[in-house]
Amino acid sequence: MSDTQSDSRKPVFAAERRQRILDLVRANGAVSLRELAQAVRSSEVTVRRDLRALESEGLLNRHHGGATLPGELSREAGYTHKVSLESAEKSAIADLACALVEEGDAIVVGPGTTTQEFARRLTRHSELTVVTNSLLVAQVLAGSPRVEVMLTGGTLRGSILALVGSAAEGSLAGLRVRRAFISGNGLSAERGLSTPNVQVAGVDRALAAAAEEVVVLADHTKVGVDTMVQTVPPERIDHLVTDEGAPGDVLDELAGRGVRLHVATI
Amino acid sequence: MSDTQSDSRKPVFAAERRQRILDLVRANGAVSLRELAQAVRSSEVTVRRDLRALESEGLLNRHHGGATLPGELSREAGYTHKVSLESAEKSAIADLACALVEEGDAIVVGPGTTTQEFARRLTRHSELTVVTNSLLVAQVLAGSPRVEVMLTGGTLRGSILALVGSAAEGSLAGLRVRRAFISGNGLSAERGLSTPNVQVAGVDRALAAAAEEVVVLADHTKVGVDTMVQTVPPERIDHLVTDEGAPGDVLDELAGRGVRLHVATI
DNA sequence: AGATATCCGATCAAATTCGTTCTGATTCGG
DNA sequence: CCGAATCAGAACGAATTTGATCGGATATCT
Incomplete structure (x- = not known):
């Protein structure tokens, strides 16, 4: 714009x-x-x-x-802590991740500021079906008539505006899509993707389980970091999209475990 | 000069x-x-x-x-101001409807600007469980730690930011709450609540079915109006909250069918 | 429910900018 | 050649803008 x-x-x-x-x-x-x-x-x-x-x-x-914005669905709570300062990195990662989406796809998108940025770029695609548990992702895609958005049910977690709990996991149970685009709080070669919250972890697992391939979107501040609960083991991660600030040794080890790397240049 | x-x-x-x-x-x-x-x-x-x-x-x-340059810093960037029109009426209706909510309740709230205004006043309550299919309602309540918000799953209808479809209806099937607060597009004594969209109608029916009592929030512009699809028959409506601009004859007839009236003064 | 941290609003001070008036210079007409 | 007029520059007071600080209000956390 x-x-x-x-x-x-x-x-x-x-x-x-x-x-x-x-x-x-x-x-x-x-x-x-x-x-x-x-x-x-x-x-x-x-x-x-x-x-x-x-x-x-x-x-x-x-x-x-x-x-x-007036009258718009926007987070009233949480923007004091979760500001997008690395917007350049996130932007580049989101751009690169777009290449992994094809027309007519059905994909899963998890919560997070990076995935939200990613979702913003999906409005150009046509005949896309997006399943998400993030209200922010859903809102970004709400205006695109060519993208069908399905939201999981569940209990609302206000801090991240995402749906969690057994209802969220259950609504994903019968689903099968091609790729899941998720973004946890930490990613290490040994323990894979992780998040500090147990409930969020449960949904992240369900999101990953609903897809044939898992794509992780993580900026360099998350690579090499371990947080409390493991959500996706490294063997289950098929693609990693990150930026060039990520530590090389971690990337190498991830690549050794079968993760295909996509490094965005800023 | x-x-x-x-x-x-x-x-x-x-x-x-x-x-x-x-x-x-x-x-x-x-x-x-x-x-x-x-x-x-x-x-x-x-x-x-x-x-x-x-x-x-x-x-x-x-x-x-x-x-x-003259046109450079113009601020009319084509953004549509969808600020609420009858905000005074909606506000008064929302205030009055709050009296129908008790501490510890579990309620259903449907989509709409009036119900959104209503939801904004629920943040004061404690130990409240709110089930909704509206992203706007969910977002309003997201910041309140004392209110538990459950969102139905379903397909996102972008124009009203609400969830519709069989998934939305299905996730409401096993639920039973005390009261449902919904707000259609038209309300008449003969046909009850109605809405112009078939999908929205389906969810509205499911919302009403999940509650013991149905509370309709409708400003005066909707009273006496019939739209395409009937959602809740008049016998099923227990309370109507409206403003004093509503036509008296319609209100009388509704009252004759067992609807308890709550008329807000502006 | 209370304590703490953060954010908002108001007043004040400093700096920049604007408007006005005045003065010097150049140009045109007689 | 001289007078008049208009334009360009200078200076000073006024207005606007910006930044800092303090008390009060609000939200968050335990």
Whole structure:
């Protein structure tokens, strides 16, 4: 949507800064105040003033910690902690992962900011069926008439806006799709994909079990990291999409276990 | 201010400078005053005068610190403002409906802007279990740790951000809660609640079937209106929450069929 | 339910920018 | 050749913008 020229330069005027803020909010749905201040290179006070002005014009909704689009499904809770600072990496990973999706596919997409970015790029595909337990992924794809979105049932976990529990796992039981695109909190060569939450782990296992092939989307901060609960063993991972910041030894070992690597350059 | 006659006498150099300023602004989209003064080898005062003249002709927009193209910083980016229209009515209805919820309840909430407003008020309750097929309702309640949210599975209907289809209906089959709060597109005394979409109708029926009592939330624009598919027959409706704009005869007839009325004053 | 941490709002101070007035310079007409 | 007029530059006061800090409010966690 950035049809304007590149955004590196700029004699940042007040009006332009506001426009930029508006663009950022529109692109991400919800942005924290701190992130906005960092993005436009201004103090938080100034951004707060701009937000107030934009809100008075009805262009966005402002609440504690940041701003969201008016009337849009967006996370009100959680963006103070989970801001997409490595958006460049995530973006590149998402781009690369798109190559693993074919027209007419049926795929599973797990929760996470990276997978959400990935989902945003799926709107171009046609005749796609996406199964997910993430409300954010579902919302991103809601506007695409050519993509059919199926949401698992289950109990809502507010912090990540994803569905968990036995109902979520059960609704995946009878399903079989070609590929699952998931993104845990840690990925190591020995223990595979892992996540710190037991409930989330259960659903992640079910997501992986519903697919013939498992594709893991993980930026470099997650590679080589182990968290509490193992979800997908390394043997079960078929593809890994990451960025060039990932440690080489871990990647090598993963490759030795049959994982095909896709490293995005930023 | 006697410089309004811009072209009676044309000092070629001045006109050329203005043209150059205009070109610079057009090329870069936004240029600071200092840069302009430097580029045309004139003082900032002169450039300021030129900018004022150019602005009066509508050729550019002047801001603090420089100038931009007229259309560049427009904020009408085609975003559809779907802000709630009868927000006052919806708000009052939602307030009144809250009285029908008790602590420790398990309830069903259907899709719709009114029910979303209703859900927003449930965050105060404790030990509440909410079953819904609406992503908007789920998102509103996501931040409340004391409210457990269960989402039905199903196919996502993007236009209303709700889950429909056999999976949605099936996940409601084994459920039994105390009250269902739903809001269709039309409500008449003869045919009860109705909606224009067949799929949505199916889920609405399942939502109603899962509850002992059905509470309909409908503002006055929907009362007395029939749409295509009937979802809940009038005998099955236990409560109606509406606002004082609703036609009295329809309300009377509904009351005659056993519907308890709750009319909100705005 | 209470304690803690974070965020918001308001007031104040510093810096930049704008508007106005004045002065010097160049050009055109008589 | 001289006067008038207009344009360009300079200076000063006013207005706007930005950033910092403090008290109060709000959300989160135990």
